[in-house]
Amino acid sequence: MNAASHHHSWVSAPVRLVTLLLLAVGYLLAEPAVLLALSAAIASLFALECGGRAVLNWLAALRQLKWLFIALAVLYLGFTPGEPLIAGWDRPSWQGLSEGAHRALVLAMLLLAVHWLVRPLPADDLAGGVVWLATPLSRLGVRTERFAVRLALTLQQVAELQARVTALREQASRGWIEAAGGLVQEIESASPPVERRWIELVTPRAHEWLLPALLGAILLALVWF
Incomplete structure (x- = not known):
């Protein structure tokens, strides 16, 4: 990678x-x-x-x-x-x-x-670290690279959702119902992430x-x- x-x-x-x-x-x-x-x-x-x-x-x-x-x-x-x-x-x-x-x-x-x-750690670095540690499993046929991409995408989505929840709390002054409704609309309208990306595997010094x-x-x- x-x-x-x-x-x-x-x-x-x-x-x-x-x-x-x-x-x-x-x-x-x-x-x-x-x-x-x-x-x-x-x-x-x-x-x-x-x-x-x-x-x-x-x-x-x-x-x-x-x-x-x-x-x-x-x-x-x-x-x-x-x-x-x-x-x-x-x-x-x-x-x-x-x-x-x-x-x-x-x-x-x-x-x-x-x-x-x-x-x-950025999501890509964390995913790359997990996969580097799991590299021996690739010899058993486990597709660690695909797992790395999906893990990075999941971590990225979690981080984005946390940021939205934080923004929701900051906007609570305008009303929880309206702010929560806006958050739901953002989540529903978000396009699914594309898995075509690269995850760097860094060998520790x-x-x-x-x-x-x-x-x-x-x-x-x-x-x-």
Whole structure:
């Protein structure tokens, strides 16, 4: 596959996807103290690379998950036995508070990892990264190139729909019914995308694998020690 353009980044899409998977595993395996240290390091890297605007977008995404965080609080504070947090009350317990905070931090940091590693990627780059990682499947007869095109088109359509929904919220002052009707008309009148496009498969440079290699070493340390 060839491409007319390529999104330049200090880490290519395949390495970013592998790093995201390793971070997800690391967050789940890490003890609270290690998780806090890892979270601080990743949050610092995220802020330095992506800037304050990206941090605000992440915080906005966290607010959209408020009901999930409330559900975690009810589950762990209301149903986890242990040492009472308040004298004379069986619930909440210190153990419930600790476990609930741990799960909430994992969820928040997974969302941050997605915003750091995946969200900045254009649809074509992300699709190309997925297909590069799935290249061995092509030897089994899987048509990875066609999958890449369809994935890129789907991601592009999702991004466009999100932009329309954002515009809908901004136009809410004129009335939700009228704005929603306009959005439906735009979606219905949109022409289907054409699949004749090129997706670039970029082979990661050797030094890019240092980040996932470091995370892999941390994972091994968490498992064996």
